[in-house]
Amino acid sequence: MKPALVIMGDEVKVFGFWASPFSRRVELALRFKGVPYEYVEEDILGNNKSPLLLQYNPVHKKIPVFLHNGKPIAESLVILEYIDDTWKSNPILPQDPYDRAMARFWAKFIDDKCFPAFLKAIMGPENEREKAVEEARDCLKTLESALNGKRFFGGDAIGMVDIAANFIGFWLRIIQEIAGVELLSAEKLPALFKWTDEFVSCSVVKESLPPQDKISAAFKARIDQAREAQTK
Structure with a gap:
């Protein structure tokens, strides 16, 4: 690099x-x-x-x-x-105009579709959670299709879509365990699950991630607070 x-x-x-x-x-x-x-x-x-x-x-x-x-x-x-x-070195967006457009599309899909679905599945009302979980899984399945056999969304190297999906690569597996909601698994989404392992194993990513125990504590408090508010 x-x-x-x-x-x-x-x-x-x-x-x-x-x-x-x-x-x-x-x-x-x-x-x-x-x-x-x-x-x-x-x-x-x-x-x-x-x-x-x-x-x-x-x-x-x-x-x-x-x-x-x-x-x-x-x-x-x-x-x-x-x-x-x-800064032109180590580009995170493809040079080809079509590939650039597709990278923007998938990054926007993550923000517009995936994140709202995750929030509903993890913090939404209990009587709506089952449906929300299915919607979130569908979003992940759609995103998985963008990998299309590649190691990363950016191909052989991490690119913009991989960076945009960093929540899925690191945060999601921690938070779903805390919330008791399975959204991402090796059984149902093998390619995307493998991508998460590849992503967090990258030295640049690994060195910049927050401590897992701090993430667990912070999001547990947030989830508990959200669910408690729904019972009042």
Whole structure:
């Protein structure tokens, strides 16, 4: 992997949250590119967002925010494309226009279809959970089809769709066990399950993932809180 050509004086900052797969996307892209950056942790759980975060993302007021030489960019998928356009080494998007379009399609599918389905299956009302689980599994099955026999969604190397799917690669297997809901299994989704093993085994990914016990504790508290609120 070739390091990126970094222009002297480049200021690169990432405003994120340690447990967020969305801000982790941005960090992963920068690490694959070899771009040095400063990480700024935001207090998302305490709802105590910094004035800088609110200044740089006044529309959505959420992480991640990417700052390059004083210019802020919000929304993780938009940030990934900006990073790929700015630092050309180790591209995460394909060069072929059709393949680029398909990568954007699957990344958007993950955000628009998969994430809402996961939230319903894990935190939704109990009387709706069975249906939500089936919907989430269908989303994963559809996503699995995009692998089409490849090691990664990006082919032989990790690309934008793999980075966008980092929640599925690491977080989901932990959270489904806590929630007592099986969405992803080696038996029902063998290719996608194998991809998760390949993804987290990559040294760049492995070195940037949050501790599993912290993720377990944080999401257990969130799931318990959501389910308790539904009983009131």
